[in-house]
Amino acid sequence: MQIIRLPVEMAAWSQKTVIKGHSIALVPTMGCFHEGHLRLMRMAKSTADCVVVSLFVNPVQFGPQEDFSEYPRNFNHDTALAQKEKVDVLFLPEAAAMYPEQGICTKVIVAELTSGLCGAKRPGHFEGVTTVVAKLFNIVRPHKAVFGLKDFQQLAVIKQMVYDLNWPITILAHPVVREDDGLAMSSRNIYLSPAERAYALCLFKSITHARHRVHEDGFNDAALLLAEVRQIIGIHDDVVIEYISLVDRNRLVVQKKIDIDSVLALAVKVGSTRLIDNDMLFAENKGVP
Numbered sequence: 152m153q154i155i156r157l158p159v160e161m162a163a164w165s166q167k168t169v170i171k172g173h174s175i176a177l178v179p180t181m182g183c184f185h186e187g188h189l190r191l192m193r194m195a196k197s198t199a200d201c202v203v204v205s206l207f208v209n210p211v212q213f214g215p216q217e218d219f220s221e222y223p224r225n226f227n228h229d230t231a232l233a234q235k236e237k238v239d240v241l242f243l244p245e246a247a248a249m250y251p252e253q254g255i256c257t258k259v260i261v262a263e264l265t266s267g268l269c270g271a272k273r274p275g276h277f278e279g280v281t282t283v284v285a286k287l288f289n290i291v292r293p294h295k296a297v298f299g300l301k302d303f304q305q306l307a308v309i310k311q312m313v314y315d316l317n318w319p320i321t322i323l324a325h326p327v328v329r330e331d332d333g334l335a336m337s338s339r340n341i342y343l344s345p346a347e348r349a350y351a352l353c354l355f356k357s358i359t360h361a362r363h364r365v366h367e368d369g370f371n372d373a374a375l376l377l378a379e380v381r382q383i384i385g386i387h388d389d390v391v392i393e394y395i396s397l398v399d400r401n402r403l404v405v406q407k408k409i410d411i412d413s414v415l416a417l418a419v420k421v422g423s424t425r426l427i428d429n430d431m432l433f434a435e436n437k438g439v440p
């Protein structure tokens with residue numbers, strides 16, 4: 152596995168690789184790898200000749216009150232895991248290479264899809280995400296890029312950006328990867344105390360409950376379902392609900408009636424840790440363990 156730090160070197164590697172006739176799949180990450188990231192790498196490996204994993208804790212997608220400086224970083228662990236997955240290149244740009252001191256004047260903004268859910272709670276977050284992903288796409292020039300459904304709003308936003316800007320990149324989605332007890336894997340889970348980790352299971356419990364209501368009891372009223380989910384999550388004083396929403400998977404529009412495209416989207420704070428989860432209620436599984 153090659154470790155590349157400079158964008159110009161990364162671009163040169165990609166150019167050489169394409170000239171050799173090889174396809175490239177990119178997996179953008181912020182590191183501190185867990186099994187969720189590794190599954191994305193395996194999906195990338197199964198779909199292209201070469202895999203590039205970028206690891207960049209992107210400062211501009213964090214708000215001023217958010218956890219940029221504390222965000223978990225574990226370079227040696229990440230390098231070893233990426234190597235084990237037979238990733239071809241680990242791309243580790245320095246912040247100064249992505250955002251020079253004089254600043255950048257260009258931002259990529261995807262309207263509409265970013266106005267609700269996490270976009271409403273984290274002003275500027277998606278602008279930071281789309282700008283950095285656009286830069287990564289231009290540097291790496293992948294044929295395909297793999298994103299996780301754990302961040303399903305992010306995935307919808309990136310797909311829209313690629314469509315709107317005519318990038319010849321196929322976006323692939325990997326289902327949510329969960330711990331055995333259902334907690335969605337996240338680099339932020341390491342912030343949770345044992346008690347908080349137990350409370351965090353209310354997210355998966357409410358997804359399981361919602362599926363039961365929809366599939367077994369034939370529920371189709373969003374407000375009724377959301378009220379029950381709110382009750383399940385609201386049981387613990389240490390869990391503060393940021394949003395509980397039912398939206399359609401493509402346009403992220405709030406739904407009154409549950410249908411085949413419905414996604415239950417959840418964001419809570421457990422103690423000081425922000426966790427998100429979601430479920431496409433009609434997909435075959437509620438994430439893979």
Ligand code: AMP
Pocket residue numbers: 179180181182187188191297298299300301302325326327328329335336337338
């Ligand atoms: P992050 O490093 O948290 O920015 O995540 C990098 C990529 O991994 C994003 O596309 C995430 O959606 C994806 N990802 C993170 N956690 C999971 C998970 N539990 N299941 C599936 N994909 C995930």
